Amino acid sequence: MQDMDKIKILIADDHAVVREGTRQILEEEPDLQVVAQAADGEEAVNLADRFKPDLAIIDISMPKVDGIEATRRIKAAYPAMAVLILTAYDDDQFVFSLLEAGAAGYLLKSVRGKELVDAVRQVHAGESVLHPAIARKVLNRFVAKPDQPGIRKEKVLSDRETEVLRLATRGLSNQDIADKLCLSLRTVQAHLGHIFNKLQVSSRTEAVVMALKEGWISLEDVP
Amino acid sequence: MEYNIFAQHLKDYLRRPGFWFILLILILLTLLHYSEVFEYPPSFVSWISGLGLDRHAFERILYLAPIVWAGFMFGWQGALVVSVVALGCMLPRGIFISEHPADAILETSIVFLIGNVLAISFASLRKEREYRKQLEISQQEQQKIAEELKVMQQNLRYYLQQATKAQEEERKRISHELHDDTIQALVVLSRQLDSLASKKEGMSEENRVRLEDLWHQTDNILKGVRRLSQDLRPAALDRLGLMPALEWLASNVSEHSGIATEVNVTGEERRLPEEVAIALFRITQEALRNVWRHSGATRAQIDVEFVDAVTRITVSDNGKGFNIPRKLGDMAKDGKLGLTGMQERAQLVSGTLTVRSTAGEGTVVTVEIPG
Numbered sequence: 001m002q003d004m005d006k007i008k009i010l011i012a013d014d015h016a017v018v019r020e021g022t023r024q025i026l027e028e029e030p031d032l033q034v035v036a037q038a039a040d041g042e043e044a045v046n047l048a049d050r051f052k053p054d055l056a057i058i059d060i061s062m063p064k065v066d067g068i069e070a071t072r073r074i075k076a077a078y079p080a081m082a083v084l085i086l087t088a089y090d091d092d093q094f095v096f097s098l099l100e101a102g103a104a105g106y107l108l109k110s111v112r113g114k115e116l117v118d119a120v121r122q123v124h125a126g127e128s129v130l131h132p133a134i135a136r137k138v139l140n141r142f143v144a145k146p147d148q149p150g151i152r153k154e155k156v157l158s159d160r161e162t163e164v165l166r167l168a169t170r171g172l173s174n175q176d177i178a179d180k181l182c183l184s185l186r187t188v189q190a191h192l193g194h195i196f197n198k199l200q201v202s203s204r205t206e207a208v209v210m211a212l213k214e215g216w217i218s219l220e221d222v223p
Numbered sequence: 224m225e226y227n228i229f230a231q232h233l234k235d236y237l238r239r240p241g242f243w244f245i246l247l248i249l250i251l252l253t254l255l256h257y258s259e260v261f262e263y264p265p266s267f268v269s270w271i272s273g274l275g276l277d278r279h280a281f282e283r284i285l286y287l288a289p290i291v292w293a294g295f296m297f298g299w300q301g302a303l304v305v306s307v308v309a310l311g312c313m314l315p316r317g318i319f320i321s322e323h324p325a326d327a328i329l330e331t332s333i334v335f336l337i338g339n340v341l342a343i344s345f346a347s348l349r350k351e352r353e354y355r356k357q358l359e360i361s362q363q364e365q366q367k368i369a370e371e372l373k374v375m376q377q378n379l380r381y382y383l384q385q386a387t388k389a390q391e392e393e394r395k396r397i398s399h400e401l402h403d404d405t406i407q408a409l410v411v412l413s414r415q416l417d418s419l420a421s422k423k424e425g426m427s428e429e430n431r432v433r434l435e436d437l438w439h440q441t442d443n444i445l446k447g448v449r450r451l452s453q454d455l456r457p458a459a460l461d462r463l464g465l466m467p468a469l470e471w472l473a474s475n476v477s478e479h480s481g482i483a484t485e486v487n488v489t490g491e492e493r494r495l496p497e498e499v500a501i502a503l504f505r506i507t508q509e510a511l512r513n514v515w516r517h518s519g520a521t522r523a524q525i526d527v528e529f530v531d532a533v534t535r536i537t538v539s540d541n542g543k544g545f546n547i548p549r550k551l552g553d554m555a556k557d558g559k560l561g562l563t564g565m566q567e568r569a570q571l572v573s574g575t576l577t578v579r580s581t582a583g584e585g586t587v588v589t590v591e592i593p594g
Contacts, residue, residue, distance in 0.1 A: 015403075015407045017407070017408075017411050018407050018410055018411060021410075021411055021414045021415075024418075025414070025418070060462070061402065061403070061458070061462070066462060068462070068463075088402060088406045088407070088410065088449065089402075089449075089458050090449060091453070091457075091458070091459055091471050092470075092471070092474060093459040093463055093467035093468070093470055093471050094458075094459065094462075094463070096467070097463055097467065109406075109407075109410045110409075110410060110413055110442055110445050112417045112421075113414065113417055113418060113421060114421065
């Protein structure tokens with residue numbers, strides 16, 4: 001990583017002990033810094049507003065405003081802020097709702113510390129992507145329930161960018177994509193950066209979800 | 224036996240004052256009829272002779288009174304008995320004492336006949352009146368019973384509603400408690416084990432393997448508790464609404480039963496009152512459980528329709544179907560409580576449940592709830 005600045009993180013969880021545990025796991029890493037902790041969704045939105053972290057780790061079940069609504073509000077105010085969901089719920093339905101709300105990643109609380117740290121770094125680097133099985137389900141959902149026709153966005157991506165995104169949908173890492181398209185890693189990263197900018201998103205996940213939703217990527221592209 | 228009944232009847236008659244009164248009148252009339260000492264007042268004699276009667280003819284007419292009365296009291300059989308007795312009292316006079324035996328016997332016979340005819344008609348009149356009265360009473364009673372039954376049914380439904388509500392509340396509470404306390408505590412435990420196992424220095428390989436194993440065990444418990452919490456009350460239902468909950472249900476059924484289950488929706492999805500949403504969810508869940516248990520189906524479909532003021536869910540399968548009893552309520556007697564329970568659940572939120580099935584052609588369960 002060229003960026004030696006620490007990744008600033010907000011944690012929102014109503015269980016103090018779990019929240020503290022998450023903080024400890026993250027702070028053991030030299031490149032991660034927890035800048036704020038919220039005990040409910042409303043506080044999370046307020047703290048995101050005050051501290052402008054790079055990434056927010058949010059639980060679903062929280063008092064006042066739940067994690068889904070908090071994600072929606074944070075993404076509406078700060079499209080570039082990545083949201084990683086850390087929850088005890090494991091059903092797809094939450095994944096769908098959260099992806100639609102703009103979350104970049106979805107992790108179960110029972111993940112090992114190392115996986116959590118990796119996920120944070122990946123999401124921050126715009127690398128995290130949907131599990132192919134979930135991507136397929138998301139796609140089926142959008143096919144079954146097409147967004148209101150007529151207000152579909154004009155395809156804004158170039159062919160090359162679409163190609164990169166299509167490979168990203170399959171779960172390939174940046175390096176894999178670079179190898180496959182005979183490009184340098186930097187170029188792939190640059191392409192993804194452009195894609196994020198054009199789509200006003202902060203992660204591959206969101207970019208893929210939007211592309212699926214808008215129909216720029218089709219069923220055959222999902223493994 | 225016959226004798227016993229007869230004796231019983233006789234005993235009953237003897238107990239009634241009317242019997243003794245009729246006997247008294249017969250005795251008095253007979254005394255009057257044969258008495259030569261008793262004289263009627265002359266004005267009375269001239270009055271009845273004005274009617275074309277002599278004293279004894281008048282007395283014979285008086286015999287009608289006990290006969291008719293007996294008809295009233297004891298029915299036509301009583302009248303017959305009394306008229307025969309009266310005949311016995313009158314005939315000796317007509318035959319042996321009367322100056323015009325032919326007239327006397329004729330009069331006596333006429334009295335006997337008229338007495339019986341009157342008694343029979345009075346008796347039947349009375350019987351009819353009694354019958355009508357009883358009918359009225361029984362109708363009133365029936366109405367009363369019907370009303371009581373209705374109130375009881377309403378009470379029962381109310382209790383059922385409260386019990387269902389309480390059960391759902393309890394399930395929700397336990398489910399949330401499992402999620403908010405037990406699962407979180409297990410998460411903390413699992414993380415501590417993980418961080419301990421990930422420590423780089425100062426641990427034998429054996430201990431590391433053991434910690435690793437403990438972590439796996441904790442994770443398995445965590446999954447079990449999560450499943451239990453979900454089974455009690457799917458979180459999607461409370462947090463996301465009916466459709467995501469049904470989708471969860473469908474994928475859950477597909478996964479565990481191997482029956483390919485699909486959810487289709489038509490109409491504008493809307494947020495339903497909690498009671499309606501939970502009723503629809505539970506009915507769908509029960510319908511799918513039946514598909515799984517009994518139908519042998521390979522495919523099932525949940526169609527959700529949001530029409531004007533009604534939400535309709537149709538669960539259909541391609542299984543072997545079954546013969547539906549004429550009344551769904553009869554299923555309870557056969558020990559098949561599933562459909563009855565679904566029907567009750569639908570009725571509790573003013574909904575209806577219909578089941579269509581043909582042997583060999585699958586089953587279609589439709590629930591319709593306003594709201």
